[in-house]
Amino acid sequence: MLTGPQKMEYGDYDMPHDDGHSVIIKVDTCGICGSDIHYWEIGMGMNGKRNIILGHEFCGTVYLPGSRSDLHAGDRVTALPVDPCGECYACQIAANNICIMANKRNIIGNNVHGAYAEYVRVRPDMVRKLPDAVSNKEGAFIEPAAVALHAVNLAGVRSSDTVCIIGGGPIGILCAMWAKLFGSSCVVIVEVNSFRMSFIASHITVDGVIDGYDADIRKKLKTISQGGFTVAIETSATDTGLYTAIAALKPRGRMVMAGINFYGQPVPTLSLIAKEITVLGSMGYSIDEFDDVIENLAMKKLALEALVTHSVSLEDVPVVFNNLAQKSIEAIKVVVQP
Ligand SMILES: [Zn+2]
Ligand SMILES: [Zn+2]
Incomplete structure (x- = not known):
């Protein structure tokens, strides 16, 4: 208690x-x-x-x-x-x-x-x-996988999307799994913890894991995505994470905020406007999404x-x-x- x-x-x-x-x-x-x-x-x-x-x-x-x-x-x-x-x-x-x-x-x-x-x-x-x-x-x-599914559903991820996920904790990893399941050919996770980075590299099917502390992070994200991402999912709830997510996006990209920060965060509004970024808040999951997770697990679609x-x-x-x-x-x- x-x-x-x-x-x-x-x-x-x-x-x-x-x-x-x-x-x-x-x-x-x-x-x-x-x-x-x-x-x-x-x-x-x-x-x-x-x-x-x-x-x-x-x-x-x-x-x-x-x-x-x-x-x-x-x-x-x-x-x-x-x-x-x-x-x-x-x-x-x-x-x-x-x-x-x-x-x-x-x-x-x-x-x-x-x-x-x-x-x-x-x-x-x-x-x-x-x-x-x-x-x-x-x-x-099932519950955290439903949280991630909701974020990925809000972004409307499909095979033509390139997806940058900020934060390689359970929710970030689960978002990556759903994005791959939905056919995205380029899913990259940005993480700062070295244990998590190596865990993801060895256990999770993604197209890249990038060190959030890397001074060249923006250049690396641009290279790996061949020009920028169409979707960014922010799960770290950090200011740096938010800036990286917005910087990683292509014009008209969609950003889903799935990390909860209780204290409010500064946002580079000029970048949002200049690239016409769509920002979506993501909270929990629908009852249908929870049931979807159970179905996918029963079909062994997620490990x-x-x-x-x-x-x-x-x-x-x-x-x-x-x-x-x-x-x-x-x-x-x-x-x-x-
Ligand atoms: Zn939870
Ligand atoms: Zn109600």
């Missing part, structure tokens, strides 16, 4: 209350997300929620099926950690990911208890069965298991958060397996 700034405690907590309606899932695997590290830093979840159990990228088995008569105890499942209202303007236009009421709703692992626990309670209609072909580690990757570099137990979570925040472990994705 997150109990204060940089303070996570392992302990015995009450079972999620059975309201007869919600589904209670026995957690098998839960991925640690960059947003969790942010919450850990400030000591509270979304809307300043204190004493919260984090964890929103999970899969497990049904413990209590609640109102889902099609589910049985022991069924392998995952769930969308969201709670769209279904009535606001955004929900009405099928943009449930940007539900206007989101701040007042129950977002699992953000403002209600999440899945760094043995059990997690979820909204019944958000539960999805896991196909046999999808492993537990992959099951915990995600290799991205899990560490698996830890619940007891280890407080220490692992410390290590991740201090960057003292070299990781792509850490999963918790209670």
Whole structure:
């Protein structure tokens, strides 16, 4: 449980209350997300929620099926950690990911208890069965893979596109995988961490990995893309990343901002205007996109298991958060397996 700034405690907590309606899932695997590290830093979840159990990228088995008569105890499942209202303007236009009421709703692992626990309670209609072909580690990757799919979908990536991805963390890597799956012949990742750079070069099918600290980065990006990229996806949420993304684009390029920076960022507006760049914000994913990920995983279109570099137990979570925040472990994705 997150109990204060940089303070996570392992302990015995009450079972999620059975309201007869919600589904209670026995957690098998839960991925640690960059947003969790942010919450850990400030000591509270979304809307300043204190004493919260984090964890929103999970899969497990049904413990209590609640109102889902099609589910049985022991069924392998995952769930969308969201709670769209279904009535606001955004929900009405099928943009449930940007539900206007989101701040007042129950977002699992953000403002209600999440899945760094043995059990997690979820909204019944958000539960999805896991196909046999999808492993537990992959099951915990569905949520971040949906975040990446949404960013790539917003950019409208197709085979004629060249795609520059800023940031080689899990979301950046997943964006690269989708862009390759959609047929892009040139997908390049810009990353500053040497472990991640070599991991990507040896494990991920991309057309280039470029050092974000390279003084010649702009020239290198221009050369590798033969004149510039049609799409840039910014996942680092850094000012340098934003400038690099805009510089990497060709005239009329599209930039998707998929990294969240809570403090606002300076933008080179003159470049945006001079090149007529389209800027798109990307937040979460639609319910259909989450389901798309499950389908693609079942068809073995994405190889995600290799991205899990560490698996830890619940007891280890407080220490692992410390290590991740201090960057003292070299990781792509850490999963918790209670
Ligand atoms: Zn996440
Ligand atoms: Zn809504």
